[in-house]
Amino acid sequence: GQNIDQPTEMTATEGAIVQINCTYQTSGFNGLFWYQQHAGEAPTFLSYNVLDGLEEKGRFSSFLSRSKGYSYLLLKELQMKDSAYYLCAVTSGAGSYQLTFGKGTKLSVIP
Amino acid sequence: NAGVTQTPKFRVLKTGQSMTLLCAQDMNHEYMYWYRQDPGMGLRLIHYSVGEGTTAKGEVPDGYNVSRLKKQNFLLGLESAAPSQTSVYFCASSLELTGNTIYFGEGSWLTVV
Numbered sequence: 001g002q003n004i005d006q007p008t009e010m011t012a013t014e015g016a017i018v019q020i021n022c023t024y025q026t027s028g029f030n031g032l033f034w035y036q037q038h039a040g041e042a043p044t045f046l047s048y049n050v051l052d053g054l055e056e057k058g059r060f061s062s063f064l065s066r067s068k069g070y071s072y073l074l075l076k077e078l079q080m081k082d083s084a085y086y087l088c089a090v091t092s093g094a095g096s097y098q099l100t101f102g103k104g105t106k107l108s109v110i111p
Numbered sequence: 112n113a114g115v116t117q118t119p120k121f122r123v124l125k126t127g128q129s130m131t132l133l134c135a136q137d138m139n140h141e142y143m144y145w146y147r148q149d150p151g152m153g154l155r156l157i158h159y160s161v162g163e164g165t166t167a168k169g170e171v172p173d174g175y176n177v178s179r180l181k182k183q184n185f186l187l188g189l190e191s192a193a194p195s196q197t198s199v200y201f202c203a204s205s206l207e208l209t210g211n212t213i214y215f216g217e218g219s220w221l222t223v224v
Contacts, residue, residue, distance in 0.1 A: 042201060042215035043154070087154065099144075099213070100170075103153040 002026040004102035006088050011108045012078055020073045020105050022088035034062050034073045035087040037104070043087055046073070075107075083109045113137050115216035117202050123222045124192045132187040132219050134202030142205045143185035144169075144213075145177060147198040154201065160185055192223045
C-alpha cells in the first residue's frame with residue numbers, strides 16, 4: 001500500500017515564502033507530483049520529480065529525496081491568488097498504474 | 112481547445128436511481144481515469160482505462176461501472192446510487208501512464224438523497 005502525509009492547513013503572508021512538506025511510504029516509487037487546486041475547480045499540474053534534487057519553475061520549486069521518502073513544494077513571493085489546496089501525489093508500481101494523492105494542504109495567503 | 116469535458120456538472124439523485132457521467136477528451140489520449148474527491152479524503156481513483164475497450168479497477172471501484180467503447184469517451188455509471196456516493200467526480204486523461212501529463216475535467220458534483 002501507499003501512505004502520503006502532508007499538513008492539513010498552512011497560513012502565510014503575501015510576499016513571503018512558504019514550504020509545504022510531503023512524506024510518503026510506497027513500494028516501487030516512480031515519481032512525485034504536485035498539483036494546485038482552487039476551491040471548486042479541477043487540479044492543475046505544478047511539478048514532477050523523478051530524481052533527487054530541486055526542480056525550479058518560476059516562483060514554484062519542488063524538491064525530492066527518494067531515500068527519505070520526502071518532498072516539499074516551495075512557493076516564493078506569495079500572492080493572494082496562491083491561496084488554494086496543494087496536492088502531493090505519488091506514482092508507483094511497475095507495469096501497473098497507481099497515482100495516489102495525499103489529502104491536500106489548504107494554503108491561505110493573508111495580506 | 113476543449114481538453115477534458117464532463118457532463119453533467121451538477122446532479123441530484125434519489126437513493127437507488129441510476130445515472131451515467133460522461134467524460135470526453137479531444138487530445139487523443141490513450142489513458143483515462145475517474146476519481147472522486149471527498150472532504151478530508153483527497154482524490155481517490157475509482158476506475159481507469161489504458162485504451163479503447165479496456166478498463167481496470169482503482170482504489171474504490173465498488174458501486175461503479177465504466178466503459179470505454181470509444182477512445183475519446185470514458186463513461187462512469189452508478190447502478191444504484193447510495194448517499195455514500197455523494198461526491199465530486201473528476202475525469203482525467205493522459206498521454207502517458209504517469210501523472211505529469213494528466214489533465215483533469217472541471218468536475219461533476221453529485222448529491223444522492
